[in-house]
Amino acid sequence: MSDEHKQMRIDAGLVRELAELLSANELSEIEVEDGDRKIRVRRELTVAAAPVQHLVAAAHQLAPAQAQAAPVDTATEAPVFTGDMVRSPMVGTCYLSAEPGAPPFVAVGDTVKEGDTLLIVEAMKVMNPISAPRGGRIVQLLVENAQPVEFDQPLVVIE
Known part of the structure; x- marks a missing residue:
């Protein structure tokens, strides 16, 4: 039998151990190499x-x-909430003012017009202004300065 047609013998115990390591350490993939043999065990993670x-x-x-x-x-x-919730369009870090020590863009009770900057979300070294989708009064700020934010996380409530 030529080398092309050789089949690798799979050590079921090793595969089982690797699968247990995946679960125990909440990993999605693990790979082991031993000479010419390479075993990769992978699982799909679902996030609720x-x-x-x-x-x-x-x-x-x-x-x-x-x-x-x-x-x-x-x-x-x-x-x-009785008003419109402004949500983060991206993952990043939220800043309530243009620079450290500067007054915040908005505060609870302020009246804003459509397009006014509410805060900034920094993502990958880019400062992204988050604007008011409509005019109204700020009834709640749901984030703090320099707080990490997730995609679609509520940031501000406008009434």
């Missing part, structure tokens, strides 16, 4: 999206001590 009420509740945690003080029932404690 957290309900919005949990994201909003997390944005309202002011201090770690308060978060640990007592369990919070987010189903009853989740705030109800």
Whole structure:
């Protein structure tokens, strides 16, 4: 039998161990090489999206001590917004002012016009202004300065 037609013998125990390592360490892929042999074990990870009420509740945690003080029932404690929610169009870092020490673009109670800058999201060293989709009054800021933000995370509520 020529080398082309040789089949690799698979060590089922090794594959099982690698699969257990994937699960135990929350990895998506692991590869092992031994001379000419190479074994790669891969699994598809599915990420369940957290309900919005949990994201909003997390944005309202002011201090770690308060978060640990007592369990919070987010189903009853989740705030109800009456205005339009402005969400982050990208993953990045949120800045409430143009530069350190400068006044914030907006504050709760301010009136804004459509197109006014509400805040900046920095992504990959690019500063992206987030503008008001419509005119109105700022009723809630859901982020803090220099806070990391996720795609579609609520940032500001305009009424």
